[in-house]
Amino acid sequence: MTETVLSVKNLATHFFTRAGLVKAVDNVSFDLAKGEIMGLVGESGSGKTVTGFSLLGLVDEPGRIVSGSITFKDRELTSLSNAELRRWRGREISMIFQDPIATLNPVLTIGKQMRLAIAAHERMSARAAEDRSADLLSKVGIPSARARLDAYPHEFSGGMRQRVAIAIALLHRPSVIIADEPTTALDVSIQAQILQQMRVLAAETGTSMIWISHDLAVVSSLATKLAVMYAGRIVEQGPTATLLRNPRHPYTAGLMNSLPAMTKPGTPLKQIPGTTPSLLSLPPGCPFAPRCQRATAQCQHEPELTIHGDRGWRCFDPVGHMDEVSS
Amino acid sequence: MLGFIIQRFLQAIGVMAVMSLIVFCGVYAIGNPIDIVIPPEATQDLRAEVIRRLGLDRPLYEQYFIFLVNLLKGDLGRSFVYNIPVLELIGGRLPATLELVLISVVSASIIGVSLGIYAGYRPESWTAKTIMAASVLGFSVPSFWVGLILILTFAVNLGWLPAGGRGATIDIWGVAWSFPTLDGLSHIILPAINLALFKLAMMIRLARAGTREIMLTDTIKFARAAGLSEITILRQHLLKLISIPIITVFGLELGSTLAFAVVTETIFSWPGVGKLIIDSIAVLDRPVMVAYLILVAFLFVTINFVIDLIFALIDPRVRRGAAS
Amino acid sequence: MTRQSTPFSRFWNEFRENKIALVALSVVVLLALLALFASFVSPQNPYDLANLSLMDSRRAPGFVGTGGYTHWLGTDPQGRDLLSAIFYGLRISIQIGLAAGFVSLSFGAALGILAAYSGGRVENLIMRLVDLQLSFPAILLALVIVALLGQGKVQLISALVAAQYAYFARTAYGAAKAERGKDYIEAAVATPLGSRLVILKHLLPNCTPPLIVVATVQIANSISLEATLSFLGLGLPVTEPSLGMLISNGFPYMMSGRYWISVYPGVALIILIVAINIVGDQVRDQFNPRLRK
Numbered sequence: 001m002t003e004t005v006l007s008v009k010n011l012a013t014h015f016f017t018r019a020g021l022v023k024a025v026d027n028v029s030f031d032l033a034k035g036e037i038m039g040l041v042g043e044s045g046s047g048k049t050v051t052g053f054s055l056l057g058l059v060d061e062p063g064r065i066v067s068g069s070i071t072f073k074d075r076e077l078t079s080l081s082n083a084e085l086r087r088w089r090g091r092e093i094s095m096i097f098q099d100p101i102a103t104l105n106p107v108l109t110i111g112k113q114m115r116l117a118i119a120a121h122e123r124m125s126a127r128a129a130e131d132r133s134a135d136l137l138s139k140v141g142i143p144s145a146r147a148r149l150d151a152y153p154h155e156f157s158g159g160m161r162q163r164v165a166i167a168i169a170l171l172h173r174p175s176v177i178i179a180d181e182p183t184t185a186l187d188v189s190i191q192a193q194i195l196q197q198m199r200v201l202a203a204e205t206g207t208s209m210i211w212i213s214h215d216l217a218v219v220s221s222l223a224t225k226l227a228v229m230y231a232g233r234i235v236e237q238g239p240t241a242t243l244l245r246n247p248r249h250p251y252t253a254g255l256m257n258s259l260p261a262m263t264k265p266g267t268p269l270k271q272i273p274g275t276t277p278s279l280l281s282l283p284p285g286c287p288f289a290p291r292c293q294r295a296t297a298q299c300q301h302e303p304e305l306t307i308h309g310d311r312g313w314r315c316f317d318p319v320g321h322m323d324e325v326s327s
Numbered sequence: 328m329l330g331f332i333i334q335r336f337l338q339a340i341g342v343m344a345v346m347s348l349i350v351f352c353g354v355y356a357i358g359n360p361i362d363i364v365i366p367p368e369a370t371q372d373l374r375a376e377v378i379r380r381l382g383l384d385r386p387l388y389e390q391y392f393i394f395l396v397n398l399l400k401g402d403l404g405r406s407f408v409y410n411i412p413v414l415e416l417i418g419g420r421l422p423a424t425l426e427l428v429l430i431s432v433v434s435a436s437i438i439g440v441s442l443g444i445y446a447g448y449r450p451e452s453w454t455a456k457t458i459m460a461a462s463v464l465g466f467s468v469p470s471f472w473v474g475l476i477l478i479l480t481f482a483v484n485l486g487w488l489p490a491g492g493r494g495a496t497i498d499i500w501g502v503a504w505s506f507p508t509l510d511g512l513s514h515i516i517l518p519a520i521n522l523a524l525f526k527l528a529m530m531i532r533l534a535r536a537g538t539r540e541i542m543l544t545d546t547i548k549f550a551r552a553a554g555l556s557e558i559t560i561l562r563q564h565l566l567k568l569i570s571i572p573i574i575t576v577f578g579l580e581l582g583s584t585l586a587f588a589v590v591t592e593t594i595f596s597w598p599g600v601g602k603l604i605i606d607s608i609a610v611l612d613r614p615v616m617v618a619y620l621i622l623v624a625f626l627f628v629t630i631n632f633v634i635d636l637i638f639a640l641i642d643p644r645v646r647r648g649a650a651s
Numbered sequence: 652m653t654r655q656s657t658p659f660s661r662f663w664n665e666f667r668e669n670k671i672a673l674v675a676l677s678v679v680v681l682l683a684l685l686a687l688f689a690s691f692v693s694p695q696n697p698y699d700l701a702n703l704s705l706m707d708s709r710r711a712p713g714f715v716g717t718g719g720y721t722h723w724l725g726t727d728p729q730g731r732d733l734l735s736a737i738f739y740g741l742r743i744s745i746q747i748g749l750a751a752g753f754v755s756l757s758f759g760a761a762l763g764i765l766a767a768y769s770g771g772r773v774e775n776l777i778m779r780l781v782d783l784q785l786s787f788p789a790i791l792l793a794l795v796i797v798a799l800l801g802q803g804k805v806q807l808i809s810a811l812v813a814a815q816y817a818y819f820a821r822t823a824y825g826a827a828k829a830e831r832g833k834d835y836i837e838a839a840v841a842t843p844l845g846s847r848l849v850i851l852k853h854l855l856p857n858c859t860p861p862l863i864v865v866a867t868v869q870i871a872n873s874i875s876l877e878a879t880l881s882f883l884g885l886g887l888p889v890t891e892p893s894l895g896m897l898i899s900n901g902f903p904y905m906m907s908g909r910y911w912i913s914v915y916p917g918v919a920l921i922i923l924i925v926a927i928n929i930v931g932d933q934v935r936d937q938f939n940p941r942l943r944k
Contacts, residue, residue, distance in 0.1 A: 056552055060543075090554030103549035107567050107643055116563055120554040152643045168553060342783065467928040469875040471882045472917045475898065479905055479914070490906065579786060586788035590879055594902075605883055608798045616798055623791060631786065 005175050005208050006032040006055070011068035013047075013054045022279045024050040024063065026232035032176065037202055037209040039223030039240070041216055041255070043276050047232040048212045052178045055210075056095060057085040073175070091121045094169035098181040100161035104153040110137075110164055111149030117168050136167040141197055159190035163197070173205065180212045195222055216255050220244055228252050231277055231287035238311030248311070248318035250292045286314070294319070328639050335635040339628045346624035347398060350617060351391050398621065404614035408607070413618040417600055422502045423493055424588055424599030427518055430506060432584050435523035436530055436577055443534020444565070450539060458531060465528030470587055474521040474594035481517060489514050491596035518595040522588060526580050533576055537569045571642055578634030582627045665937055672933035678926040682919075686742035693735035712911055725911040727900060733911065737919045740894040744923065747804075747893065748874040751811035755873075756866050758812065759819025764854055766820070767827035781820045789814035789876055797885045807886055811873050822865045826858040860938045867931030871924045878920055894920045 013025035024047045032038055042048045053059050055070055057077065070077040072093065077085065089095075097103045105113060114133040118124065124132075130149065137145035140163040153161055162182060169177055179198070183191040199222055202209055213219045219226065226243050228236045228251065236249040247253045254272035274291035277283070283290060285300040292299070294317050303314040406416050446455040482490035494511030496503035505511030541547065542565070550560050589601035596602070600619065607615040667673055685692055712725040712733075724733035766777040784792075796810035830836060836853055880886035881895030882902075889896070894916045901912025 058548060058551055086551075086554050086556065088554075089552055095549070095552040097545050097549055097552075099545065102545040105546050105550075105564055105568065107571075107641075108563070109643075112563075116550070116555060116559060117553040120556065120559070154644050165549070171553075345783075463928060463932070464925065467871060467875070467925045468921055469879050469924070471879050471895075472898070472921060475902070475905065475913055475917060479910055483906060483908070483910075582786070583788040586791040589790065589794070590883065593883060604794070605885075608794065609884060620795060627786065 002033040002035065004031050005034050005036075005073060007069075007071040008055070009069045009071075011051070011054060011070060012066045013050055013059055013063055014066045015063035017062055020280045022063075023232050023282075024279065025054060028068070028229075028232075028234050030227050030234065030237060032208050032210065034175070034208055035202065035206045036225060037199075037211060037223045038225045038227060039219035040210055040212045040227050040229060041214070041219055042229035043214055045231075045276050045279065046229040048229050049180055051229070052095065052180050052210065052212055055176075055178060056089050056093060057082065058089075058095075087121070090117060090169075090174070091172040092174050093176045093178065094172075094174040095178045096162075096165050096169050096180065096182045099185045100158065100165045101153065103165055104161060106153055109150050109152055110156075114149070114168055114171065117171050121172055132171065133167075136170055137164070139201075140164075140167045140170070141193075142167075158186050159193065162186060162190075162194060166194075166197070166201075170201070170205075170207075174207060176208045176210065178210045178212070181214070182211075183218060184213070184215070191218065198222065217259060217261065228255070231279060231282060233287065233314065234312075235288065235315070236311075236313040242311065246320045248313040248320050249288075249315050250294055250319055251288050253319045254291075286316070331639050332636065335632055339632045342628050343625065346628075347395060347621065348391070350620050350624070351394050404618070406607075406612055406615050408610055408612045408615075413614045416615065417603070417618055417622060420598060420600045420603050422504065423597060424585070424592070424601060426504055426506060427515065427522060427591070427597060427599060428581075428584055428588055430515060431519045431522035432526060432577075432581055434519070435526040436573075439527040439530025440534045440569075440573060443531040444538050444561075444569070446531065447535040447538025448542065448561070450535070455535075459535065462528040462531040465524045466532070468524075470521060470525055471590050471594055473524055474518070474591060477517050477521055478594070488517055490517075491594075493598055518591050518597050521594070522584060522591045525587060526584055529576070529580060530573070533573060534569065537572055538565060541565055541568050571638070574637055574641070575634060578630050578637075581630050585623070585626065662937060666933060669933050672929055675926040675929035675933075678922060679930060682741055682923050682926070683745060685738055686745050689735075689738040689742045693732070693738045695732040695735045711909075712915075724915045725909075727897065727912050728904070733897075733915055736892065736897055737894070737916050740892060740897050740916060741919060741923065743887065743891055743893040744874050744877065744895075744920065747808060747811070747877045747887075748870045751808050751815065751873040751877070752866055752870040754808065755812045755815040755869060756819050756862060759816035760823040760858060760862055762816070763820040763823030763825075764827045764858065767824050767831050768854065770831075777820070778824060781817045781824070784817040785821060789872070790879065793876060793880055794885065797880065802885065802888050804887060804891065807877065807880065810880075811876060814876065815869050815873065818865050818869060819862060822861045823858045826861050827854045830854055830857040864931065864935040864938055867927060867934055871927040871931065874920070874927070875924055 008031070009029045011025055011028045012023065015022040015024055026047070028047075028051055030038065040048045040051065050059065050063070054065055055077070057065075057080070059065065065078055068078065072088070077088070080088075104110075108116075111130065111133060114136075115126070115129045118129045118132065130146070133149055134146040137148060142148055142160060142163055148156075153164070156164065162185075166182070182198075183194050186194065195218070198209070198211075201207065209223075211219055211223055220240050223240050226236075226238065226240050227234050228249065230251050236243065236247065236252045243252070244256065247256055251272070254270075257270045258272060260269065272291055277287060277290065283300075284302075286292070286295070286303050289295040289299040296317065298316050303316050305312050305314055306318070401414055402412070404413050405411065406413050409416055442458050446458045449455050478490050481488045492514060494505045494514035495508045496505045496511060497507050498504075499507070506515050546564060546568070547560060550564055555563075588599060589605060591597065592599045592601035593605050600622075603615065604619045606612075607619070666676075690696065712723060722732045722734070724737070726732055727736060762777060762781070766774045766781075792814040793810040796813055797806060800806040800809065830853065839853065877886055877893060878895030878898070881893045882899040884899065886895055887893050892900075897916035898913045898920070901909070901914075901916070904910075904912050
């Protein structure tokens with residue numbers, strides 16, 4: 001059993017807005033082992049991005065972590081001050097964002113931005129910093145790395161920019177990388193390249209990853225474990241292969257059925273009826289109930305977490321077969 | 328980048344040409360051009376003589392040509408009131424205005440941007456809210472009123488500072504400047520504050536808006552996620568990103584401040600170009616009015632051009648051009 | 652039971668939440684009423700020379716004059732009751748502000764919408780002109796026009812309009828252009844409905860909110876600019892004394908301690924402008940989609 005690097009238990013992050021209380025992350029728990037790639041899947045508004053931010057303590061006002069624990073290498077992160085957390089950010093836990101043109105400062109050179117990231121945690125000479133930066137740039141697949149250090153973000157193409165962001169995230173050899181929709185803004189072909197790069201890097205360095213995405217297809221090609229989020233809750237978790245083969249939560253099943261790859265040519269795409277609920281006005285009980293074909297009266301109550309081996313789901317009447325759950 | 332500069336330069340020339348045309352039309356076509364040269368009290372014979380001599384009976388486009396040539400030569404006529412060449416007259420008063428404007432603008436910008444960044448960084452703090460409320464006042468209150476109050480408080484009631492005029496001057500590089508002397512400083516403080524107030528309010532609001540916007544971007548989030556300290560983020564990211572819109576506005580507002588100097592100079596009897604123009608309008612000293620307009624247009628165009636240059640230098644996206 | 656809520660009532664409800672803005676609005680309304688009914692509320696008609704007596708000139712506040720009533724705010728060099736003069740002055744300031752604002756709005760908006768609707772060279776030409784004008788400070792422009800055209804109410808309003816129409820033009824242009832690019836406008840233009848209808852029914856309503864915001868700011872600016880010009884002696888003629896002129900009249904007396912002649916009209920002016928600006932700020936915040944959570 002590989003060691004657990006990150007353990008999240010009953011995490012709750014709420015936003016205290018003028019319009020009302022928004023439970024963006026509600027009772028989320030998962031574990032991340034060393035070298036494991038976990039996919040955090042959900043539609044926009046499901047709380048997956050806020051979960052990522054919560055792990056780093058970067059939740060913006062008016063939100064904050066209300067309860068729960070985040071244990072990283074036996075240190076409790078929720079009890080740390082911002083100054084203490086800062087020492088972990090970028091060094092032990094890194095984050096990559098969706099749109100690299102927005103994350104890189106347009107008026108600073110790549111080299112300068114990397115040097116700033118290095119200097120945040122380590123003292124080293126300019127020369128040494130340059131060496132490490134160039135080294136990482138070539139590792140993520142950017143040609144003539146040293147020369148490119150003097151370039152500005154707008155002089156790179158989209159895919160290259162994201163590679164630069166990945167390089168910055170890797171500067172201090174973190175144990176965990178949180179990638180928030182890193183390929184969503186890129187062309188499909190570039191997407192495949194980045195995915196491959198990430199897979200190789202993870203295997204080489206033993207870095208754990210949390211890959212946040214709304215695209216089930218993309219994530220399942222990379223992740224060994226999946227967690228499906230809906231309305232701030234994790235509704236289903238488990239190893240990728242078994243989860244996809246035999247989903248238990250109706251939402252997961254719905255997601256799978258709506259994939260174009262799952263549809264026979266000539267037949268209409270199956271959609272999940274209804275729309276994502278507004279987190280300001282959630283119905284009591286299971287949040288998916290209004291859209292669920294199998295909903296009954298008992299779904300007005302909060303479904304408990306059912307655990308079976310290395311899988312878990314929150315549903316009173318799950319789909320699929322019990323005996324085919326684990327392979 | 329060179330293409331950008333050349334383009335802007337040509338634009339500047341174009342604007343100057345248009346301005347000269349407008350001023351020309353304004354004076355020669357609408358007004359009576361003879362009034363630029365002769366005071367209204369002159370006799371009929373003198374008028375006819377001058378009209379013939381100066382070719383004012385020639386077709387309009389010929390007159391425009393003469394006007395342009397004179398302009399480029401630097402001949403803007405003679406003032407009715409002072410009877411010296413207008414260029415000399417304006418040139419003599421310009422240093423006073425420049426001194427006032429520069430001191431106001433520089434102090435307003437430095438103080439304004441600092442306060443604005445603070446207000447944007449901690450928008451909910453009591454200090455920030457006070458700053459913003461004060462900036463609304465600085466914005467709304469007409470500057471001549473502020474001048475009045477300043478004089479009333481500091482000159483009349485408290486007697487700390489003089490109520491008007493310019494102080495003793497020292498010659499630096501052949502031009503008379505007053506702020507290096509203590510007496511000059513005491514004279515320049517009140518008008519400088521008066522002039523700076525509007526710009527200060529504007530800088531505060533601009534810096535605050537920019538700071539708030541920038542602090543919410545992914546760039547800052549990414550920097551935080553990488554573990555950069557807040558101070559580093561402020562210095563390396565915020566300051567550099569905010570400098571672009573601020574410098575742009577700084578340039579535009581420089582021209583505006585030059586304009587408002589007119590009011591301040593009148594209230595404080597500051598012997599600058601602004602007071603000159605007000606007096607000239609009152610007595611209809613037309614050559615001075617025309618020259619002032621041309622000068623202001625020229626200054627505007629120059630300032631805009633310089634700002635464009637600076638812009639090209641500091642924004643790498645303009646300097647290096649688009650991606651490969 | 653649901654209550655019918657019109658956009659206006661929603662707007663008003665949100666407006667009411669900001670107590671400061673509410674106070675400012677009442678101040679504006681109060682001043683406007685005082686100005687409107689100036690002849691009824693003033694103890695004296697300050698411009699009827701028969702009422703004036705030089706015996707009353709430059710008296711301190713609280714002085715009981717020859718007319719038998721108290722001059723609450725003192726008198727000016729001609730013996731006018733300052734309180735009355737302020738009411739009449741307010742009337743003129745507000746009149747000019749509204750007139751200049753309204754004309755600038757109509758002219759500027761028409762220009763901006765025309766530019767956005769026409770596109771091509773017309774659009775370029777108009778917007779270049781507008782941009783040029785925007786970079787020119789209002790006060791200089793006003794100075795120039797007054798210098799060229801002389802003094803008078805119409806000239807002053809023209810000067811103010813010339814200085815300010817550009818803001819309206821740019822705002823209307825931005826809003827109309829955003830709407831113009833939308834597909835349903837293209838479709839409407841293709842029908843034989845006629846361009847005027849398209850403009851009126853589609854483009855115009857879209858421009859209205861930002862134009863209202865600009866209008867409130869510009870009315871305050873007009874009032875301020877007019878006061879400045881009058882103070883410099885370049886505004887309205889002596890027969891129509893605005894607050895600016897009152898202040899300028901009193902300026903020479905400030906050194907000798909007779910501050911009230913300038914200060915009280917000034918205070919009235921400030922209150923008016925600041926109140927309008929506060930209301931304008933609130934209106935702007937409410938119309939700004941980006942600030943809405």
